[in-house]
Amino acid sequence: MSAVLKITRAGPLTSIQDLGRFGMLRHGISASGPMDRMAYLAAGQLAGGGQGGLEFTMAGLELTLASGRCRVGFSGGNFVIRRNGQALAWDGTAELNPGDTLAITPGAWGNYGYLRFDGDIAVPPMMGSIATSSRAGLGGLDGRALRVGDVIELSGSGGAPSLPLIAERQTGPIRVIWGIHADLFAPNIRQRFLDVSFSISSRLDRMGVRLEDRAEVFAHSSNLSLVSNAIVPGDIQILGDGTPIVLMRDHQPTGGYPRIATVITADLDRFAQLRPGSAVAFQPVTLEHAQALLRGRP
Amino acid sequence: MPVSATFPKPTIMPLGDSAVLVRFGTSLSDAANRATIALAALLDAAPIAGVVEIMPNLVSLLLRYDPLLTAPASIEGELRLRLFGLDEAAEASQxxxxxxxxxxxxxxxxxxxxxxxxxxxxxxxxxxxxxxxxxxxxxxxxxxxxxxxxxxxxxxxxxxxxxxxxxxxxxxxxxxxxxxxxxxxxxxxxxxxxxxxxxxxxxxxxxxxxxxxxxxxx
Missing domain, CATH: 2.40.100.10 (Cyclophilin-like)
Known part of the structure; x- marks a missing residue:
């Protein structure tokens, strides 16, 4: 089986992703991979699990099947998807024939959605992965975001589609583990960090999400300069001007600003889907609790 | 003289729910950096089960692990065993x-x-x-x-x-x-x-x- 897709409309942050390029931190490359990992996996199950997928944003995506046939699975935040103008149920799956178009526009919630196919996305792997790193400018299609006119080939055939277990979306505070520099923040600042509500700013991308700190929890923190340490996705770093930033999949590998907490793995997908303007509160949990939440997940 | 004579004592702390940070100092020093590099060489030679990646930095070392395969307590135990042996660790040196x-x-x-x-x-x-x-x-x-x-x-x-x-x-x-x-x-x-x-x-x-x-x- 093979098929050829042609991108006819793409938001600026549309990219090819797989689960990530792991093991390259020493070489200065963070793993990348889907901003909403569980949704990426769900779309893959719906499609029948070919390698890689397309990650798109609220800016939407439109493509045409130029030749061949394929099955596509879609999941993520809430989006409106149309095949040849006809709305399909989201999340879901569809068969595409030559000339068919898929048009995706934002729905009620979420920042990221995924299209996956029964064939593999045929781009050359870079260091064992086809994930696009917006930071390092590698992977995917020439290391860049997808744009109008791009042609993507699908090759081989995946397995049989299956119905994914789509866990009910959690709501409530984003759970964190205290960070490696939590002790550098005064007890009253740490308490305020938990008590107030922050909001997601419009400055967000695959590298990080800046928060608005209207309560000015960190507005008067001294501009600490620390020796740099490794960063992991979910780290909440307080920049020199007091802006909190949550580092995401294309994070810098190391950083020298103080980190008060780290978003737990089980809540990072949900955090990534919070739109600009959303309120966000943080709640500390134990490491044991955070890890217990990971058992039984794919 | 073994370089370990001047190695600072490390702090071992969780970094999120899937990594541990071993920190030999909070500011850059020759001793803390040498200790970090020596530990990285040791871990490359004798990896810890369940640890999927290590990344040495200026004065600290990240161990990324699979929380479904191992627990921080057992990584800490394995780390302590290796830290004893930091004496003999040869620094990688091309x-x-x-x-x-x-x-x-x-x-x-x-x-x-x-x-x-x-x-x-x-x-x-x-x-x-x-x-x-x-x-x-x-x-x-x-x-x-x-x-x-x-x-x-x-x-x-x-x-x-x-x-x-x-x-x-x-x-x-x-x-x-x-x-x-x-x-x-x-x-x-x-x-x-x-x-x-x-x-x-x-x-x-x-x-x-x-x-x-x-x-x-x-």
Whole structure:
């Protein structure tokens, strides 16, 4: 089986992703991979699990099947998807024939959605992965975001589609583990960090999400300069001007600003889907609790 | 004398729910950096089950693990066993000679700030081999140090972008870029040595602990 897709409309942050390029931190490359990992996996199950997928944003995506046939699975935040103008149920799956178009526009919630196919996305792997790193400018299609006119080939055939277990979306505070520099923040600042509500700013991308700190929890923190340490996705770093930033999949590998907490793995997908303007509160949990939440997940 | 005689005692702490950080200090020191590199060499030679990646930095080391395969308590136990053996750990040490064209826009200013001539600065800069203190800040980027006596703070202003192969100087260190990036360090020169090839395995050549002799490019 093979098929050829042609991108006819793409938001600026549309990219090819797989689960990530792991093991390259020493070489200065963070793993990348889907901003909403569980949704990426769900779309893959719906499609029948070919390698890689397309990650798109609220800016939407439109493509045409130029030749061949394929099955596509879609999941993520809430989006409106149309095949040849006809709305399909989201999340879901569809068969595409030559000339068919898929048009995706934002729905009620979420920042990221995924299209996956029964064939593999045929781009050359870079260091064992086809994930696009917006930071390092590698992977995917020439290391860049997808744009109008791009042609993507699908090759081989995946397995049989299956119905994914789509866990009910959690709501409530984003759970964190205290960070490696939590002790550098005064007890009253740490308490305020938990008590107030922050909001997601419009400055967000695959590298990080800046928060608005209207309560000015960190507005008067001294501009600490620390020796740099490794960063992991979910780290909440307080920049020199007091802006909190949550580092995401294309994070810098190391950083020298103080980190008060780290978003737990089980809540990072949900955090990534919070739109600009959303309120966000943080709640500390134990490491044991955070890890217990990971058992039984794919 | 084993280098361990001067190794600081590490702090072991969780970093999120899937990594542990072993920190030998909260500021850059020769001893903390050597301990970090020695531990990385030990862990490369004798990996801990369930640990999927290690990343040594200036004074700390990240161990990323699979929380479904192991628990932080057992990683800590294994780490303690290895930390006992830090005595005998040989530091990885390949030797490299890297030619530099000393023609950077900040070179004269750097020499003047140090109160020496530009020629004297270049001679002093290249006098002793430097150790690769850390990698990982960006693809192929290396920090080398520590310079004895040649210490300047960073520039007041950030340069929006310097090209790959820039040779940077600040805080008693020389750094080499392998990709274009913004920097607040002084640009003292450039090198044709390319430490990042995304199609090569591995994609970078220089490792923490390697010894680098800088030379004046012909």
């Amino acid at each position: 030797r490299w000679s890297i030619p530099v064209s000393f023609d950077g826009p900040d070179l004269d200013e750097v020499a003047a700030a140090l109160g020496i001539s530009t020629a004297a600065f270049v001679t002093a800069h290249n006098a002793n081999p430097l150790r690769v203190l850390a990698t990982g800040f960006a693809p192929g980027f290396v920090y080398c140090g520590l310079h004895d006596g040649l210490v300047l703070p960073r520039r007041q202003e950030l340069r929006a972008s310097v090209p790959a192969g820039s040779v940077l100087f600040a805080a008693g260190q020389t750094a080499i870029t392998a990709t274009a990036m913004p920097t607040g360090w002084h640009v003292i020169g450039r090198t044709s040595f390319n430490n990042f090839d995304p199609t090569a395995h591995p994609p970078t050549q220089l490792s923490a602990g390697d010894r680098i002799t800088f030379t004046v490019a012909p």
